[in-house]
Amino acid sequence: MEPIWLSIKLAIITTIFLLFIGIPIAYWLSRKQSIFKLIIEAFITMPLVLPPSVLGFYLLLAFSPNNAFGIWLHRHFDLQLVFSFKGLILASVIYSLPFMVSPIKAAFAHLPGSMSEASYVMGKSKIQTFFYVLLPNIKPSVFTAAVLTFAHTLGEFGVVLMIGGNIPGETKVASIAIYDAVETMDYSSANSYALILFAITFVIVIGVFVLNRNAVKSPFE
Structure with a gap:
């Protein structure tokens, strides 16, 4: 069951990373719109419609x-992202970013402006308003975004295959293991992996x- 645990590990790490970077990005995008923000949001959203193999191919390059870029990473940080778990993490962060950003951005956008204004009037700073007023009011959306990100990362195939290949114990996640098992007509193993992911x-x-x-729910129910 090593591929299952590797998939879960990848999903957890990716979700944690995206919680830290996705919430600030979503808040920034939810503020006053501009052409620059529109372009940035378009790039963030592209993995939703772009074939995973296309994204994986360009990340591989x-x-x-x-x-x-790969030479620079290796020379300055001794870091190789291709066919490594670290590469899977970075690729997963890029691929799952819209699943974190979109729900949270929508939640921020639907908060009434009077909420922030009231906080400022009470002497709260922008940082305090963000953490103690705005963020607590979108907790369900943050949870939903985190869960969607986790589930999406758990089932990745195209991007993972392109960047990580099929290295047992390193990059062979559950989706790759299912593909391998089907190719070798080992339907029993494929069914085991698929059933666990389904559950x-x-x-x-x-x-x-x-x-x-x-x-x-209404508080009166």
Whole structure:
């Protein structure tokens, strides 16, 4: 079951990274719009519609030790991203970014402006307002975004295959293991991996539904 644990590890690390960078990005995008922000949001959203193999191919070119960026990473940080777990993390962060940013951005955008204004009137700074007023009011959306990011990363295939290849114990995640098992007609192993991923994803989806249902419940129910 090593590929399953590797997938879970990748999903957890990616989700944590994206919580730290996705929330500030979502807040920034939810403020007053501009052409520059529109372009940035378009790049962030592209993984939703771009074939994973296309994104994986360009990331593979960018991270390749034969290209300028890959050479720079290896020379200055002794870092090789191609066919490594670190590369999977970075690729997953890029690929799953819209799943974190989009729900949180929408939640920030729907908060009334009077909420921030009232906080400023009470003497709170912008940082205090963000952490103690705005963020607590979008907790269900943050949770939903985190869960969607985790589930999406858990089932990645195209990007993972392009960047990480198929190295047991290093980059062979569950989706790759399923593909390998089917190719060798080992349907029993493929079914085991698929069933576990199905069960995990089902529990995640039910959890999101329950949380959202509780979040919109009337206090008088």
